[in-house]
Amino acid sequence: MKNVFSALLILLTLSIAFSQDAEAQRFRTRNRYNSVSVSLNAMNYFGDVTPEADFTSLRLKSTRPSLAVSYSRKFFPRISGRASFSWGRITGDDAKSASPDEAENLPRFRRNLSFRNDIKELSVVGVVDLFENRRSYLRRPDFTPYVFAGVAVLHHNPKAYYDGGAIATGWYELQPLGTEGQYSDAEGYPEPYSRVQFAIPLGIGARYRIDKRWDIALEIGWRKTFTDYLDDVSGTYANKADLKSNEAIVLSDRSAESGLGPIVTTGGYPHLRGYGLKGNQRGDITDDDWYITTGVTLSYILRPARRGPKFR
DSSP: OHHHHHHHHHHHHHHHHHHHHHHHSOOOGGGOOEEEEEEEEEEEEESTTSSSSSGGGOOGGGOEEEEEEEEEEEOSSSEEEEEEEEEEEEEEETTTSSOTTOGGGHHHHHHOOEEEEEEEEEEEEEEEESSOOOSOGGGOOSEEEEEEEEEEEEEOOEEEEEOSSSSOSEEEESGGGTTTSTTOSSSSOOOOOOSEEEEEEEEEEEEEEOSSSEEEEEEEEEEEESOSOTTSOOSBOOOGGGSSSHHHHHHHOOGGGSOSSOEEEETTEEEETTSSSTTSBOSOTTSOOEEEEEEEEEEEEEOOOOOOOOOO
């Protein structure tokens, strides 16, 4: 995933450098225009509750919908700005992330964690068209590839579903529980993570002109986040006696529910050997989580305001 991030940054840098000479020429104010858009996307996540945090871990069973609305402004022949608000859901499930016949993924089946997370994102990005349009929107190219990058702020709230009988059946918000000991009075645990995070959106797309005011685009965008807790999984298991509630104890370690090994009991808590005890690996703290959107955008160009001559 880091290679994807680097490649897209290089592509964006080259695109901007390529366009600098053209942008230096005068671009008439009257040729600038605005547009509004609606996007329907498929959303996927890459993190600790997938076999690997890369494209080989993409599972259609984990794909969820995402919707977005955007407002764009064409500033120069190649460069536009775009502000967007989106809602989408990501999900992961160790029991469904891969085939049980894949031996390398057996530890994840035994871990048996799962989550869903509704993400609300506000982003501002710069869009660089590979084909310029120095005239009005009526003379824009029929087909335009583009790249984009920017900044985003997001709100997320990972939840897990439980119906095993130890606690009430239902969805539980995981961040307030501190499943990795975040709210423990004991030392050595991480601080609680924030449900408000920053991200770097970047991606590629291709836009096609339908008629003089309508465009349709196919776009894929990556979100490089700065948190490892979109799935509420990052480091090691906490000592269950240090957790603050029975819900935190039950949802922090679900290995005994997997049925994939002999169950042992430590301190009155059942678990599989190698799971559930303080210091046992629960996730991979070295990599932050990502999410990706792939979808179709329909855009409508707003008619530019016409400035008439001034009379005195």
